Amino acid sequence: MKLTICGAAQQVTGSMHLLQLADYNILIDCGLDYEKDTYQEENQYFPFDPASIDVVILTHAHIDHSGNLPTLVRMGFQGQILCTPPTADLTEILLMDSVNIFISKQNKRPKGKRGRTGPKPLYLQKHVMDTMDRIVTINFHKAFSINENISMMLIPIGHLLGAAAIVLTIKENGTEKRIAFTGDVGRSNYPVLVDPETIPQVDYLVCEATYGGKFHSTERTLEDTLIETINETCVKFPGRLIIPAFSIGRTQALVYTLNKIFSKGLLPSVKIFVDSPLANFATDVYRKHHHLLNPESQQFYNTEGDEFEFEELSYVHDKKESMSVSNYHEPCIIISSAGMLEGGRIQDHLYYNIQNYYCTILFIGYCAKGTLGDRLLRGDPIIRLRNRDLMVYATVKKTDLLSGHGDHQDLMKIIKQQDAGKLQKIFLVHGDVNRMNSLKESAQEAGYQIETPFKGETFIL
Incomplete structure (x- = not known):
């Protein structure tokens, strides 16, 4: 059995791992790699023949794990894609959104030039529908036989609705081996989502390392942070709070937390707008799979009603409604996507409010280096938006209390569930080199054998 790390090797995006048996090839995730400006062109090429893949297993719906599936299908993959039911629903929403982004980039052209000058879309709506036709959903904790020699179980791992760690049991040459892929590890006590569950003992573990060496804030609660920020921005002064938020996952956790705050009467009534069509669709998916939300959320539903609907809250649907919010x-309070400010309706709200002294912009998620969000967080006094240079008069704040990734302690907790005497090796992926090295050092001190693979590196298991 061979394991090849085809993506997210010493970087965060592009998760894709190939497990090759004598006569069967399994692909774990097939995400878009965003590390280069030319990512659309770069993601056209696979280090293997797509037609040679027998099955794909998807850990969760985020685009850096699912976003290149339609390309795989377009280029010849004919097998099944296995995932949980919520992952299937959220993946369809995100892949359709990717098509819109691709087409938008293709249609962009410099001022004064004719025709389309952007990159050709990686895939179109037809390819997304072809991809969805290949999905077979598997419930958590259900033993599923892929063939007579390979069985699988999906374990809840937090991070996003439907996200799963994959545990494979493989019989080969008269021996049985178990290998687990964590996907992205969530954190305990996260709004709406269940805590990561224990991964059973395996021989090999492929573990993400996004926040290796990083520790989330513990001094204050999320509710206290939001109450203080809303009070300072919207109650003491007649201002507006703008929260850039990823449409799937982060927005639902934020809306639920605000619902709890206002249902308890902890703040005077303040109007809240969710201005993201994608978030509206995703929230319906959360409602559909309500039985998979955490116990606290389900208890709230039983006593207070819908977690994602309350008096102060309005969902914005079309562009006209969005302009009326401005x-x-x-x-x-305006919650809008995208979380890094690189597109979406959030840019409209930013454009009209960045020079407003009574506006606060609260970042609740990661902003990649070089993005507009990153430039605001590092304190740039001027930003360029819609071909205009705008002075930054709004207050810019950040909290990591809604980060969906587990920190160093959460990752070590997952690792330490494994008996170091029985676990032969851990492969760290989905993290930059410094994060990986921090996690590697802690794991080695605890007695584990660690690899930090390069992209394309193959291991015999």
Whole structure:
């Protein structure tokens, strides 16, 4: 059996791992690699023949794990794609959104030039539908036989609705081996989502390392942070709080937390707008799979009603409604995507409010280096938006209390569930070199054998 790390090797995006048996090839995740400006062109090429893959197993719906599936299908993959039911629903939403982004980039052209000058889309809506036709959903904790020599179980891992760690049991040459892929590890006590469950003992573990060496804030609760920020921005002063948030996962956790705050009467009533069509679709998926939300969320539903619907909250649907939010002059909270400010309706709200002294922009997620969000967080006094240079007069804040990734302690907890005497090796992926090295050092001190593979590196298991 051979394991090849085809993506997310010493970097965060592009998760893709190939497990090759004598006569069967399994691909774990097939994500978009965003590390280069030319990522659309770069993601056209696979280090293997797509037609040679027998099955794909998807850990969760985020685009850096699912976003290149339609390309795989377009280029010849004819097998099944296995994942949980919520992952299937969220993946369809995200892949359709990717098509819109590709087409938008293709249609962009410099001022004064004719025709389309952007990169050709990686795939179109037809390819997404072809991809969805190949999905077979598997419930958590259900033993599933892929063939007579390979069985699988999906373990809840937090991070996103439907996200799973994959545990494979493989019989080969008269021996049985078990290998687990964590996907992205969530954190305990996260709004709406279940805590990561224990991964059973395996022989090999492929573990993410996004926040190796990083520790989340523990001094304050999320509710306290939001109450203070809303009070300072919208209650004491007639201002507006703008929260850039990823549409799937982060927005639902934020809306639920705000629901708890206002249902308890901890703040005076403040209008809240969710301005993201993608978030609206995703919230319906969360409602559909409500039985998979955490016990606290389900208890809230039983006593207070829908976690994602309350008096102060309005979901914005079309562009006209979005513009009316910009013209709303009372204190308010605007939740909009994209989380890094690199597109979406959030740019409209930013454009009209970045020079507003009574506006606060609260970042609740990671902003990649070089993005507009990153430039604001590092304190740039001027930003360029819609071909205009705008002075930054708004207050810029950040909290990591809604980060969906487990920190160093969470990752070590997953690792330490494994008996170091029985676990032959851990492969660290999905993290930059410094993060990986921090996690590697801690794991080695605990007695584990660690590899930090290069992209394309193959290991005999």
